[in-house]
Amino acid sequence: MSIPQDSESVLASEQQPIIQTLNLQKNYRTGFWLNKVVTSLQDFSLQVMPGETFGLLGPNGAGKTTLLKLLLGIAKPTAGRGFVLGKPLGDGAAKQQLGYLPENPYFYDYLTGWEFLTFAAGLFQIPNQVQRRRIPALLDLVGLDRKAAPKTNAPLF
Numbered sequence: 001m002s003i004p005q006d007s008e009s010v011l012a013s014e015q016q017p018i019i020q021t022l023n024l025q026k027n028y029r030t031g032f033w034l035n036k037v038v039t040s041l042q043d044f045s046l047q048v049m050p051g052e053t054f055g056l057l058g059p060n061g062a063g064k065t066t067l068l069k070l071l072l073g074i075a076k077p078t079a080g081r082g083f084v085l086g087k088p089l090g091d092g093a094a095k096q097q098l099g100y101l102p103e104n105p106y107f108y109d110y111l112t113g114w115e116f117l118t119f120a121a122g123l124f125q126i127p128n129q130v131q132r133r134r135i136p137a138l139l140d141l142v143g144l145d146r147k148a149a150p151k152t153n154a155p156l157f
């Protein structure tokens with residue numbers, strides 16, 4: 001997860017933790033009848049302050065991915081609470097400020113780079129005027145020629 005450092009985009013004040021979790025727990029129901037419970041994360045409390053570089057290490061199955069899913073609002077905690085950029089887990093305004101590189105990124109073959117970024121920005125409800133500024137900047141950042149990732153007016157679906 002990357003957290004933008006420029007002051008206009010950071011929602012939290014400098015004194016607030018960027019990430020805070022309080023006794024987070026996540027149980028998954030598994031099995032054919034969903035009658036088995038796996039506890040992926042238990043009683044997990046963490047605080048990361050602005051400017052800190054934090055590495056999350058642990059053996060396979062320790063719950064690292066589960067924690068990231070909870071921080072990003074992809075999964076909901078079974079118990080406990082958490083805040084990212086001062087907002088409760090899953091808050092849309094905080095999500096708009098987060099970048100996340102998944103372990104197994106999936107790109108749709110039929111979308112251009114521009115279209116994929118537009119699609120992703122739409123999922124995170126990033127305002128159109130911000131999209132118009134950031135999409136070309138991001139394509140430039142990764143060295144994608146804008147001609148190779150043309151903007152089309154075709155509907156995505």
Ligand SMILES: Nc1ncnc2c1ncn2[C@@H]1O[C@H](COP(=O)(O)OP(=O)(O)OP(=O)(O)O)[C@@H](O)[C@H]1O
Nearest residue numbers: 028030038039040059060061062063064065066067
């Ligand atoms: N969707 C799920 N349904 C059931 N159990 C799950 C689910 N996701 C994770 N688990 C279980 O929760 C525990 C923690 O898994 P998690 O993937 O968070 O660990 P991890 O630290 O990311 O591991 P790795 O280093 O292998 O990526 C494991 O026992 C895993 O099998």
Ligand SMILES: [Mg+2]
Nearest residue numbers: 061064065066
């Ligand atoms: Mg993992």
